Amino acid sequence: MERSVRDEILARLKAAPKVPIPPRPPKPKLHEHSLTGEAVIEKFTKTLMEETGIVHRVGNREEVLKKLLEIAYEERLKKVMVSDDEVLAPLNLKAWGERNDIQVMTPKDFPDRNSFRDAVFDQADAGITGADFAFAESGSLGLAFHPDQARLVSLAPILHIAVVPVDRVLAYYEQGIPKIFQEKGKYPSQFVFITGPSMTGDIEGVLFKGMHGPRKVIVILVG
């Protein structure tokens, strides 16, 4: 049998001269390694705000709903696409929407990719999600995607609102990411770091937000 391209490439690499593997120095230090408690949340808030993210802090679920309503009025939201993830599910946003005359859609309302795409691209004024993590070191949200967390909710609408319990705010990536990649076969199909709104500087270096994804990112910290 003819040798496959794969085998040919690997054979060439294996036949090449070997060099010793350089010894590993200790892992580089980060300022965030020593951050704990409230300082982590402060750092996250400050870092995300530097990326033009907006951060609110509320005490409990009731206040989340109140804050969401404030945002909905301010941003004139008529229709929103909402994830079913474990942060948002207990908030029962469908009922919240009915009470406040805001149409709340979830990806599960749609039978297939195309109908969901039509709604999330063309109808949703905002996407609301939970988040698995928030990382202080770069002001980033971390979202793992699964049936209750569709990818386009945090991407296609012009506004992304994320609700994050404060115990999910971590100082640096290594405190969270290993949990995502703990068990082989159970990795999320995609994990994404979201750091502020979508942006570009590709025309004459002029920076602006909302290139393809959201123009605004609002994070509501709970607790």
Next chain:
Amino acid sequence: MEIKTRQFKELASQWMKDPAARAFLRRGPYIMSGKRDNALLTFPDIPEAQAYGAVIRAEAMARLPELLEQFEKNATANGAKVLWVRDGRELNETIVKLIQKRGAPYVTKGKSMVTEESGLNEDLEKNGIESFETDLGEFIAQLLKRPPFHIVGPAINVPKEEVCDIFMAKAGMKECTTDPVALGYAARLFLREKFHHAQIGITGVNVAVAETGTIINVENEGNIRFTKSSPKTQISVMSLEKVVPTMEDALHMLRLLCRNCTGQKLSAYVSMDSGPKKAGEIDGPEELIIVIVDGGRTKIYQDVKSREALRCIRCAACLNICPVWRTIGGYAYGFAYSGPMGQVLNPLLLGLDQTQDLYRATTLCGACKSVCPVGIDHPGMFLYYRSKDVEGDPEFQAQPRPAMEKRFFQGFAFAVNRSWFWNLGVKMARPFLNRDAENGIIRRMKGPFSGWFQSRDLPAVAKKTFHDRWKDELKNKG
């Protein structure tokens, strides 16, 4: 992609006269270098952080075949399909077939430098498949049919008036504007429609993680996330050197890449794929196809010194700081990669004979080396290529040097090794050299050395050499 590396000098002088390129180069590279320097200050110990990146990439290269096998095994276990191709031609054929089999009318594309190398867009077009570059800069470069000026901002030098014209002609823009934000918004609307109905998305890969079989993309616009979320099929193309051993290594490389590249702690979106979407997910690809491209890398890998070039993570810190790139911009380098990284990579990918001026157009100042997060010794590589070229190494496609030059340097080597001969030679050459001197400086010279004097001056040879004077001194004293 049309390779123009042999036209380096013509292109450099052409673009040095371009007002828009000049306007950008006067400020842009300095701003970008400054942002990078500021971002690195967030590390408690910058050299330590940079050096750790070099160690990760050096280890990845030392263990390359083993890591690729591990990556393939884990990516396959995650449900991805892994294909291998030898070169750009095979890559383009493979992708054309994948698209034709699925019957997609068009594809959306995230930035991928290896498909830039292979000229994928041209081949897709030839086969009647529309392809839309979706990174704003790449989109503009594609419409204008230009190579990337800068690896991170491919069209950053293009004036907004020109962007307006091309958007009016080809991107459905109705009213002309020179507001960059409005232009960006026009591109958003045009490409959003493409994302919405896309059936196939093509992306590159910034980092591949052997330990988990995960591929990682780094971006700011969201175009790659759309390309990996909306369509049913995702094709991600990686040249085989992208792999790192572990997820922790990948996290450190991301910290380094974003800081060195755009001066961000992390770019707006970093997305990590481990297989296609799972049952019950409404978006994300049903199939994830990862194409691993050799594209000349296994050949580069055979030479232990050249192998160092494969550490490159395409951050472009070396472009922004390079006095040559800051003067001529990116087009002169004639291929996908410009600046010092291009001067290191292009000769290995295309052959020393095709890139003669690239590794010579350098001051050897080492600014590139000083900012490199993976420890590439660019000036050392340039000198290495020159020596390989002069030796006539066929493995490097060396180009024989002109016979005159060869004879001159043979004579030169003979002379400098024998002081009596050298001293005699200087004495004899003095009248000939000084013939062209004006006020004690030789500014030009006719004949075979005229080229050398185009950008350099030589002090006239003194009436007496130092040795002569020293002898006289001793005599006078004695």
